[in-house]
Amino acid sequence: MNKKILVAEDSSVIQNLTKRILSIQNFEICSVKNGKEVLEKLEKEPFDLILLDLNMPIMDGEECASKIRSSTDPSIKNIPIIAITGNAKNYSIDDFKKMGINDFLPKPLNYDEMVDMVNSYTAVV
Numbered sequence: 001m002n003k004k005i006l007v008a009e010d011s012s013v014i015q016n017l018t019k020r021i022l023s024i025q026n027f028e029i030c031s032v033k034n035g036k037e038v039l040e041k042l043e044k045e046p047f048d049l050i051l052l053d054l055n056m057p058i059m060d061g062e063e064c065a066s067k068i069r070s071s072t073d074p075s076i077k078n079i080p081i082i083a084i085t086g087n088a089k090n091y092s093i094d095d096f097k098k099m100g101i102n103d104f105l106p107k108p109l110n111y112d113e114m115v116d117m118v119n120s121y122t123a124v125v
Contacts, residue, residue: 003048003122007031008038008064009084010056014109018051021111022118033057035064042068042076048122051114052101054085061085062099069100080121084109 005022009015010033019029030047032038034056041047050068054061061083071077080102085091088106096104102121105114 002026002028004028004030004046005118005122006038006041006047006050008033008035008050008056008061009053010034011053014053014084014107017111018109018114021115025115025119027118027122035059035061035067038064039067042071042079046075047079049118050079050081051105051118052081052083054083054087061101065100082117082121 005027007015007018007029009018009031015031019031022029030041032041036059038050038052052061052064065081068079068081069077081100083096083101083104084107085104086107088104091104103117105117
């Protein structure tokens with residue numbers, strides 16, 4: 001069964017490239033444009049991983065991650081989150097961990113690195 005990934009990214013270019021590359025890797029991809037849409041999707045269907053842009057309109061990635069981590073539903077609360085950010089140099093991995101984010105990918109995205117990271121978080125143990 002294919003792993004399901006939720007891509008939250010307000011840039012359609014990054015969203016489409018990410019979708020295309022991960023689909024080739026046999027992931028099922030669903031994409032949204034802001035944190036509010038992420039929370040709505042999580043209420044309706046399960047995901048194995050979230051790729052979360054930190055800088056989005058309506059609800060940014062940091063607020064969205066915080067709401068996910070405070071969910072009472074363990075299937076939502078424990079989903080791995082990988083941040084996508086153009087400001088990675090402004091954060092340490094500890095900052096991301098405090099936000100409830102497992103890992104991060106700096107922009108411009110290195111898609112090989114993204115595939116490796118997604119595979120490491122979705123591998124069947």
